[in-house]
Amino acid sequence: MRLLAFQSSGKPALGLRLGDEVVNLSAEGLPATLDELLRAGPEGLAAARRAGESARSRLPLAGLDWLPPVQSPAKAIAVGLNYIDHAAESKFDPPTYPVLFHRFASSWVGHGKALERPHVSTQFDYEGELVIVIGKAGRYIAKDQALDHVAGYSVFNDGSIRDYQFKSAQWMMGKNFDRSGSFGPEFVTADELPVGAAGLKLQTRLNGQVLQDANTRDMIFDVATLVSVCSEPFALQPGDIIIAGTPSGVGLARKPQVFMKAGDVCEVEIEGVGLLSNPVVDGA
Structure with missing residues (x-):
């Protein structure tokens, strides 16, 4: 699974890349950052996978406003x-x-x-x-x-x-x-x-x-x-x-x-x- 962070309407969002498209996981009810998703443990990543499989709406990868994958690492x-x-x-x-x-x-x-x-x-x-x-x-x-x-x-x-x-x-x-x-x-x-x-x-x-x-x-x-x-x-x-x-x-x-x-x-x-x-x- 390939996850990424990007700007969506001026706010950070978490995405799942599927080829040349991205599922906005945050719009599907998941956290806005990978940091928060990882704190949920294995269930967080499992939820991201499930959301990616069921989401109907996708964004094009091209033109994405990228953010660093992890927003605020403690270390x-x-x-x-x-x-x-x-x-x-x-x-x-x-x-x-x-x-x-x-x-x-x-x-x-x-x-x-x-x-x-x-x-x-x-x-x-x-x-x-x-x-x-x-x-x-x-x-x-x-x-x-x-x-x-x-x-x-x-x-x-x-x-x-x-x-x-x-x-x-x-x-x-x-x-x-x-x-x-x-x-x-x-x-x-x-x-x-x-x-x-x-x-x-x-x-x-x-x-x-x-x-x-x-x-x-x-x-x-x-x-x-x-x-x-x-x-x-x-x-x-x-x-x-x-x-x-x-x-x-x-x-x-x-x-x-x-x-x-x-x-x-x-x-x-x-x-x-x-x-x-x-x-x-x-x-x-």
């Missing part, structure tokens, strides 16, 4: 250096424990919306990543049970302001400029993909040029490990997201370096999950 945990080749190009040893930081919801936009390069930097980099969406609450989750807590997956562009990222040992500043990243286009339930979303091709393209080309099987810490580790300090809640790290090929490590600028279009595509596309503009 958005990002993972650094989760591919060996990326750690090497970044001049770090491969981590033996996940490198974690946070992103605020104000730092990302939805599919089709503009990424904003802040005027204080010209080092606006791309990072294509898999998103893990939590569907079942838990703390101290064992690795062999971790996938039971995953509702599904999405795509993320972890846009990074590199010169701010490395002003200190903490990466928060460079990873949280307003509207510097993107999330979407939709949420795909775990049963639509291989176990743990393993073996999926991931590509990032800038103006059509392939700059990152990898596979999710190459993550140092797989989905189950990330969920288990992230559940240790705090309970994970439905709607929380884990942004699972980027492979090699980032602009900072290229010679010559490649950074995003106004007029560019950046695409992140993950096999079976979706294609996230955003234009780039100069921002505040």
